[in-house]
Amino acid sequence: MAYSEQVIDHYENPRNVGKMDEADAHVGTGMVGAPACGDVMRLQIKVNDEGVIEDAKFKTYGCGSAIASSSLVTEWMKGMTLDQAGEIRNSNISEELALPPVKIHCSVLAEDAIKAAIDNYKSKQ
């Protein structure tokens, strides 16, 4: 399968790989997917008192497109408000990474991860 340059770039040099303290009240954690389906994403955001995402981290088990999708959204989310981040759509991700049709589900999963992280953060407030 041929991968786009954008996917290869994120795959070779993933941005913001890491883990934050789940117990921290400023941290929202979203974990989506299932090992049986071949992809699991964990996306974490650190939100300041103004409601702006200061930092974002991810770890992903999955194909190159899944890794690239999660890496990309961590880049995008930093500096966004929660509302802005909540507006990121899978189509934005698949367009930016030039994902082929069979890999669209990776971008859907990344959108789900964003929503799950935001929901988790809000539930802690």
Place this chain on the structure above:
Amino acid sequence: MKLPLYLDYSATTPVDPRVAKLMCDCLTQEGNFGNPASRSHVYGWQAEEAVENARRQVADLIKADPREIVWTSGATESDNLAIKGVAHFYHKKGKHIITSKIEHKAVLDTCRQLEREGFEVTYLEPSTDGLISPEQVAEALREDTILVSLMHVNNEIGVVTDIAAIGEITRAKKVLFHVDAAQSAGKINIDVETAKVDLMSFSAHKVYGPKGIGALFVRRKPRVRLEAQMHGGGHERGMRSGTLATHQIVGMGAAFAIAQAEMESDNTRIDALRQRLWDGVKDMEEVYMNGHATQRVSGNANISFNFVEGESLLMSLRELAVSSGSACTSASLEPSYVLRALGMNDELAHSSIRFSIGRFTTEADIDQAVEQSRNAVIKLRDLSPLWDMYKDGVDLDSVEWAAH
């Protein structure tokens, strides 16, 4: 572009240069280009001689009579001809067929087709190390069973089926026994004089011969009857019509003759390379070799690197040409049906790579494969939330995943 290192010999092999030379001599005007079926001139006679010589070479490798070899386009056609041919000829005797869940698609899809035609098929489940036991076959036999079809060596995990023992059981019950030997010919000894196999499929391109040619062994004593699937000029004693492809056939014959002469030395070398590969990665945590440890061919190493997804692993291993037990083989995200049939969980099946080693693999190739695999696994585990959880002592089976 730097070509990746080829470690996918179970998928196909390059044609041995000695074979390619002989094939080229059967193509042009100066060469042996005649139609082997032409009886009226020397062009035909020479081509026929070359075809019959090749037939003997193929027969010799498995200790068969040359008259028991039918040329086909490959193992897929051989499987189709054997299974459909028997089913259609013996359907009045019975409608039950036995096979296994880990057969090649050429067998499974053919059986599915026969089910649509009204046949009943039993799919045996392998043990966790990939073996189908003779006892399982004996238990599955019914009064109306007409055929048992099992592969000699599994293409994904390399395990060897005990065809001699199974042949004793089927012969005693007068049930025909078909064996797909695409992955075993030239790799392990096959002796149809002693093994009571009635039909056996072969492919040339797994044995350093060309693609597009194969053969089916059809036993003469006791005689096995087949309904032809391809009708035409009545070639191959009516079992498979179509002008014989002299160059392909000569290539297959030469490849099988070389395999016979060099099998032992090839195997010794390849076995050592496989051990070198396994020794190079086995000390990493959560790495497993799939399939039975000893009842296997030397060239296959199917290894699961737990908590790393197969397709991304392949992406990291761009400099290696290997195959994955995961999504990459198709557009679907289904893990390998063979690995799943062994009872392996989906994530481990998704994490599997098949390395297959062959005649032209070197120690340096293996060392490179080991280094790249280790680096890739370390990198991807650093990226893997599952690895984190495993390291934190979380039981992944206890997590409620949101399947999608």
